[in-house]
Amino acid sequence: MTVYIDGMVRKLPDVSRRYVLATGTAVSATAIAGCIGGNGEDENGEEDIIDPTDYDYDREEPDDEDAARESTMEYTQELERDEDFDPIHSNDAYSAQVYNLVFDGLYEWDAGLDLEPKVAVDMPDVERDGTRYLYEIHEGIEFHNGEELTASDVAHTFMAYQEEDSVNEAQYDMIEDAEAIDDYQVQVDLEHPYGPWELQTMAISIVPESERESEDDREEFNTNPVGSGPFVWSDFEFNEYVTLERNDDYWDDPEPYLQEITFVDNVDEASRVGEIRAGDTDAIADVPNDDWGELEGDDDVRVHISESPSYMHLTFNCRDDAPTGDPDVRRGICHAFSMTDFVESRLGNVAQPLSAPIPPITNDQWGFPLDEWHDEHYPEYDPDQAEELLDGAVDDDWSPTIAAPGDHRGDLAERIVTRLHEIGYEGAQAETLDFGTLLDQTVYNEDPSPDDFQAYLLGWTGGPDPDAYMYNLYHESQVGVNQAHFYEGSDSFHDDIAEARELADQDERYDLYEGVMLEILEELPSLPAYSFHNTMASGEHVRDLHAHPMVQQNPRPVSEYGNVWIDD
Template sequence: MALAGCIGGDGDDDDGDELIDPADYDYEREEPDDEEAARESTIEYTQELERDEDFDPIHSNDAYSVQVSNLVFDSLYEWDDGLGLEPKVAADMPDVERDGTRYLYEINEGIEFHNGEELTASDVAHSFMAFQEEDSVNLAQYEMVDSAEVIDDYQVQVDLAYPYGPWELQTMAISVVPESERESESDREAFNTDPVGSGPFVFSDFEFNEYVTLERNEDYWDEPQPYLQEITFVDNVDAASRIGEIRAGDTDAIADVPNDDWTELEDDDGIRVHISESPSYMHLTFNCRDDAPTSDPDVRRGICHTFSMTDFVESRLPNVAQPLSAPIPPITNEQWDFPLDDWQEEYYPGYDPDQAEELLNGAVDDNWSPTIVAPGDHRGDLAERIVTRLNEIGYDGAQAETLDFGTLLDRTVYNEDPSPDDFQAYLLGWTGGPDPDAYLYNLYHESQTGINQAHFYEGSDSFHDDIAEARELADQEERYALYEGVMVEILEELPSLPAYSFHNTMASRDYVKDLHAHPMVQQNPRVVSEYGNVWTDN
């Protein structure tokens, strides 16, 4: 409760800070004077959460295993320094035929996997089809693929069952795996923890739930060649301990700098902090089932008027987040140009306790006791902030409950028949990319109830149809028109309230050179690319 502080005249706390601009931490490239010395570099990178230890890109579904496997595998297309795709294994952008349902890819010749075999069109085709053939947990991202056929050794044709809008923006950034290493189920089991790719690093040493060490691929086919000779991934889920390690020099770089430690690390002469805007999306989502008081949009709107989201971010997360005004983060909007500022002014519910009381009075009982559930991190702090504001306007029974992640998902997202006592709102997050479909389909379409969301929002007659139709169109202007209506409805009816976007942050010892934070958390640490090639000067 103390986190909420006292309400001022406009709901702002006294300790709000100016938000950090990630662009201020866009460091210049750093090249070594002695390349041979740089090529002897090694680093240890401390991740903020434990890996699932699934390194097969077909089945891996946690960002922290993917951070490792991204250095082992090459993608058909790779991310630039932002959210744009560039050819990698592909020689160029694809030829598109049949009204956006056929893609013809030419791939570079002479690429070798770590086992010495050449990467061919057959491997690319296998990489597209394996999600369906092996019933991957990632199937939803590739279920629109109807077939992938080999034209010759260096050409592959991918046919979609329908035009899929996000395809060229995101989906074709697929890791290419060697078909010969994954022929049987036992092969795939071995491949999962001893993967063979064509990327700049190879698996060297692996101790389950302890560390993964990768060594430089001395025969890497592409430029630039990595300077790093070796990188070891460990994890430390305790933020204070992780900060202590980087300050003491017990690790070379860490992920996820807590807001309260940012300034201290920034002022440390031996440490450099890194930050990038990200496509993350935190949201306050309501139980819209008919038996829940929050099925009434006035109740949802009333809750949202009890507090200031901007104040929460400025007072609690000024160094690591930015408030949202729509169901997509600003970095996603860079390729779409929706009028986010106008929506903020016209639709987004600001702090207005009088309006909150008016909306809630009569819509809920005087002894109404809603439960807001959240993880025990900054989202738990936000839940406490909201509950404090509800208490202050007379709803003393409101309570915040923090749960571990698995229990939270079981209570909310995976709960097929939640009662109002289970939750009336929950706080979770999602990371998408450059296409609104990643957010609107997964978090708002009715087909994803029980899979990725639990608001049970019926919506207007066209709401769910528009989301589904937009993902099956190739024309961006047509998709824009559908998404605009969907997002305005979300802001007006509030099945969930967009909260804030959490930046990607890292800290490194000052001898770690040419390290840059990438918007996609799965891409960090991006130790070799056209935009950075990490080395150490120690």
């Protein structure tokens, strides 16, 4: 499984690319089971934070299945696709939303963040102290080209990340070898145990080896993919649309009701909201916070929301030559403003504040005491303490720069700077940058001067395993790759992160991650900010649509928990 930095892995070329993958509980589909108030206010008129579980929908089934099977749907994505549809090399969530309907996974996500077998018959047999996985796959699965999917294709998929120098290779570089034992048995050997393997890594989309034998084949495959999934590639216009048709010979149940689905994009929030209200599209992604109440109150529109594994963070330059290299300076900044107030007032419909460097949905499978950590360790708004910590630690004319993209995180940077002005640091400034420039100045900057940045705001989306966050965002090997805090840490900090990913026992991994995360909260190389929910809005005529925690899984027109159809 790929992890995403603001929607994609490392490659973020323009300002419109925000967060991802995004990725709690997923929602099901019919009448709203009750809600807190779509405008983000409680009964006293104060801002409140929406609970995604209050937007669960019941399942819906059509009275006329034949009519439902004639349904077509247009889905408007919030960002442009990179138009990379080969799962081995694709690294943006919006292309993944398309190709996930073309391919079947060895394992796939259920309504939440648990994996269930798909091409695999069952969970794997595990041997050799957690370094050998044996998979049995279903017989009789056919790719769209008529060829049978066999163990050789599964082995090819596992090895392709390394053999083809994929941008996603780091997520699979622990694989020593994968081989077909026979047509329906696959053996995968790892160089060492890898904790996230059964939680997320084996959720790979199976590609046909015969369609990808040469570089020219792979280039053709990238924009004309062949899978075994419930939809077949139909029509494609670069940077305009992708149309998929139902696979009428699909091997698994349920078969889609939708005859056709077309993906377009519209990066302009106001225009996207206008489209769904006017009925010019069937569904849109990413409902803006300020439009939530308006759309919720529209009788012709349904809003959908799911908690996600997204993680927004305020990260500091911890180099010794930077003022923020002093942990008291970092603490002072964090006490100068209220993260909770920002989320409640600015993002209460679409986000929740964090207590630790993993999202709550990730913690569902781990059980870390996040509420306790918040009470004991998370820096609360205390301007007097902020002044005390900063006084003498920085000059009176200290002018820190907080860099951010031009979205909600830019607003947060402005909020922090305003609070610093209020306690006397009037030179503090927020710098809003396009993503390419922001990453070059921060994440990819391996030798920044103290003037380049004091702090930056970015996001990351992983999944059900803390490794996706701890290793990529905090391990020293990832400086210049995924992060730029330059945090030296305690003697065991980086070793514990590395050791935790090479252990199979979850209790042992828990103990290591507990120490790492408490150190992050106490020393604050970065401050956990908030988790951004996955949201969609659909016309009332769109039935049985459900938001999934993983942004690259939305929309999911056919699954065990939903089968979208259009009620004309």
